[in-house]
Amino acid sequence: MTVSFERRLTRDWDDPKVIGIDGYCAKGGYEALRNALNMEPSEIVETVKTAGLRGRGGAGFPTGTKWSFVPTDTGKPTYVVVNFDESEPGTCNNRELVDRDPHRLLEGTAIAALAIGCRTAFVYVRGEYLAQSLVLERAIREAYDGGYLGRGIAGTDVDLDVVLHRGAGAYICGEETALLSSLEGFRGQPRLRPPFPAVEGLYASPTVINNVETLMSVPDIILRGPEWFRQLGTEKSPGTKLFTISGKVERPGNYELPLGTPLRVLLEDVAGGVLGGRPLKAWTPGGSSTPLLTGDHIDTALDYESVAAAGSLLGTGAVMVLDDTDCVVDAAQRMTRFYAHESCGKCTPCREGTWWAERVLGRVADGYGVEDDLPVIEDLGRNIMFRAFCALADGAAAVLQSSLKHFRDEFEEHVRLGRCPFRAAHEEVAV
Amino acid sequence: MPVLEGARLDEAKEIVGRYPEGRERSAIMPLLYLVQSVDGFVSRDGLTEVAGILGLTTAEVEAVATFYTMYRLRPTGTHVVNVCTNLACTLRGAREVYDAAREAAEVRHGQEVSDDGLFTVHEEECLGVCDVAPAVQINFANHDRVSPERMRELVAALRAQEVPDPARGPAVGSFRDASRVLAGLEVEGAPA
Ligand SMILES: Cc1cc2nc3c(=O)[nH]c(=O)nc-3n(C[C@H](O)[C@H](O)[C@H](O)COP(=O)(O)O)c2cc1C
Ligand code: SF4
Numbered sequence: 200m201t202v203s204f205e206r207r208l209t210r211d212w213d214d215p216k217v218i219g220i221d222g223y224c225a226k227g228g229y230e231a232l233r234n235a236l237n238m239e240p241s242e243i244v245e246t247v248k249t250a251g252l253r254g255r256g257g258a259g260f261p262t263g264t265k266w267s268f269v270p271t272d273t274g275k276p277t278y279v280v281v282n283f284d285e286s287e288p289g290t291c292n293n294r295e296l297v298d299r300d301p302h303r304l305l306e307g308t309a310i311a312a313l314a315i316g317c318r319t320a321f322v323y324v325r326g327e328y329l330a331q332s333l334v335l336e337r338a339i340r341e342a343y344d345g346g347y348l349g350r351g352i353a354g355t356d357v358d359l360d361v362v363l364h365r366g367a368g369a370y371i372c373g374e375e376t377a378l379l380s381s382l383e384g385f386r387g388q389p390r391l392r393p394p395f396p397a398v399e400g401l402y403a404s405p406t407v408i409n410n411v412e413t414l415m416s417v418p419d420i421i422l423r424g425p426e427w428f429r430q431l432g433t434e435k436s437p438g439t440k441l442f443t444i445s446g447k448v449e450r451p452g453n454y455e456l457p458l459g460t461p462l463r464v465l466l467e468d469v470a471g472g473v474l475g476g477r478p479l480k481a482w483t484p485g486g487s488s489t490p491l492l493t494g495d496h497i498d499t500a501l502d503y504e505s506v507a508a509a510g511s512l513l514g515t516g517a518v519m520v521l522d523d524t525d526c527v528v529d530a531a532q533r534m535t536r537f538y539a540h541e542s543c544g545k546c547t548p549c550r551e552g553t554w555w556a557e558r559v560l561g562r563v564a565d566g567y568g569v570e571d572d573l574p575v576i577e578d579l580g581r582n583i584m585f586r587a588f589c590a591l592a593d594g595a596a597a598v599l600q601s602s603l604k605h606f607r608d609e610f611e612e613h614v615r616l617g618r619c620p621f622r623a624a625h626e627e628v629a630v
Numbered sequence: 631m632p633v634l635e636g637a638r639l640d641e642a643k644e645i646v647g648r649y650p651e652g653r654e655r656s657a658i659m660p661l662l663y664l665v666q667s668v669d670g671f672v673s674r675d676g677l678t679e680v681a682g683i684l685g686l687t688t689a690e691v692e693a694v695a696t697f698y699t700m701y702r703l704r705p706t707g708t709h710v711v712n713v714c715t716n717l718a719c720t721l722r723g724a725r726e727v728y729d730a731a732r733e734a735a736e737v738r739h740g741q742e743v744s745d746d747g748l749f750t751v752h753e754e755e756c757l758g759v760c761d762v763a764p765a766v767q768i769n770f771a772n773h774d775r776v777s778p779e780r781m782r783e784l785v786a787a788l789r790a791q792e793v794p795d796p797a798r799g800p801a802v803g804s805f806r807d808a809s810r811v812l813a814g815l816e817v818e819g820a821p822a
């Protein structure tokens with residue numbers, strides 16, 4: 200099977216001129232914003248709803264529906280916050296989207312702002328994206344100079360400011376309520392929902408928070424209409440998505456594909472197959488927080504429903520590939536270490552459970568594990584999953600549960616041999 | 631001697647002005663970067679001064695500064711070398727790159743900064759460049775597909791007071807300069 204479709208989000212990636220506002224406008228940039236300025240806010244929301252666009256930040260929540268929750272009669276200002284914290288391990292499509300097409304993000308953000316009557320939007324960019332924050336800073340300056348931001352945008356009486364806010368190295372700040380805490384100048388810890396940000400978000404005002412890729416999908420929906428958007432993808436997961444594929448793969452990268460494209464096509468046809476032609480052993484469909492799948496799942500279609508049916512989650516669409524020489528216990532240990540490090544410390548199952556799991560996994564990985572360690576790992580997974588304050592912990596539990604579910608024999612072999620069977624194998628490969 | 635005085639104090643006011651009226655507390659993160667750009671770390675005096683600017687207690691500011699890994703509360707090397715060892719990078723050999731970085735930078739076991747004060751080497755979580763793993767950031771400028779050998783070359787270049795060209799974005803000469811960029815300010819002498 201080959202893939203042939205009209206590229207959307209990546210169609211101008213070969214043209215570095217679109218990074219500047221003139222190049223962007225030459226390709227029809229900011230036309231969607233002009234159209235949106237002639238639409239009623241409710242019409243914008245309806246259009247995005249009909250298109251069926253779903254949030255690309257991981258949860259897949261319908262974007263138009265989220266916008267429709269924002270009350271506009273509270274007398275408080277409303278805010279759009281762009282979630283450019285992109286820190287889910289394995290994920291880098293937001294980065295490349297901004298690097299190559301920054302104005303599309305500003306245009307999508309401006310349209311979202313029109314939809315909810317927002318006059319000040321914020322972009323929360325992870326601190327490590329220093330280069331991308333400069334790309335955005337420049338694009339924002341150009342948009343102000345070009346009259347698409349600031350007072351009276353595109354010759355209307357609508358004002359819109361965009362403020363860039365840099366994070367400082369905390370994965371949890373991608374979680375929407377933690378992001379708001381951080382943006383308000385507090386430690387980045389999640390808050391109780393409800394109230395949801397749509398009702399009480401930034402500065403206790405109605406707020407829409409969307410992922411970069413979500414917002415960048417909006418201008419085309421306004422310009423070409425919901426029917427056009429639905430021509431690709433599946434009924435319930437319409438449109439295209441950027442998949443990041445990394446790890447043991449011939450051509451790692453960010454690739455746009457219609458939702459519902461099987462992993463086999465992404466891996467073999469698009470990314471050149473597993474590195475060195477080795478067998479596919481395990482993969483994450485959407486970053487390290489989504490349960491591992493195996494080589495047997497290679498024909499899983501990459502859309503929200505199909506990946507869920509296979510026992511995992513589409514998440515951010517970040518596929519990390521392990522081949523038959525990679526140790527799953529090692530990988531689980533490394534992923535768990537991430538959650539132990541990034542746990543914000545607010546609640547016990549996550550703070551203590553990830554710390555404990557990392558150590559038990561480390562012991563097994565290094566060949567010092569005992570038989571009883573496996574039930575301990577299982578128990579930790581069970582006691583963390585859905586029992587902590589936010590979904591960071593569910594991601595941590597997903598690693599524990601899925602690695603044991605699919606690769607229990609490998610854990611047992613570590614315990615039986617008293618060493619990692621793969622470390623020796625690696626050395627043999629090396630000579 | 632105060633950390634934020636003269637031109638730095640003016641910049642601090644500019645930073646506070648970016649946020650809506652009555653929401654000045656939001657400026658705490660860029661202000662901490664500004665403090666970090668002066669001494670290469672967030673000093674106690676700096677915390678107190680940020681608190682003074684925002685009308686907060688030092689403890690409130692410290693609570694924020696200690697939450698985020700990109701604020702360093704102890705002196706750093708001139709250059710901060712971050713090596714990603716999360717899964718996608720480790721699958722591509724990041725452990726060896728990290729070991730090479732520590733060895734070349736002469737950061738000894740249990741130390742954060744090399745004896746000559748030039749380098750801090752840090753193991754990092756996913757840097758969002760898994761497509762070009764193994765990933766390294768030097769003063770938050772990216773270097774792609776870094777082998778142990780390339781890592782040693784990069785450290786050698788910094789020792790020779792060269793600023794290696796990053797894979798994308800501008801070259802950043804030091805951790806202090808990076809902190810200025812992160813505060814949303816221009817670096818003197820750097821191309822715009
Ligand atoms: C631990 C954690 C980290 C998250 N990180 C991000 C992130 O970096 N970027 C993002 O867009 N969403 C992230 N999310 C999801 C957000 O909470 C939120 O659902 C999303 O930004 C909504 O935007 P969307 O509807 O456009 O996807 C994260 C969630 C959790 C629980
Ligand atoms: S689950 Fe973890 S990250 Fe989320 S609030 Fe609890 S401790 Fe913090």
Ligand code: FES
Pocket residue numbers: 288289290714715716717718719720755756757758759760763765
């Ligand atoms: S795992 Fe290293 S950059 Fe993502």
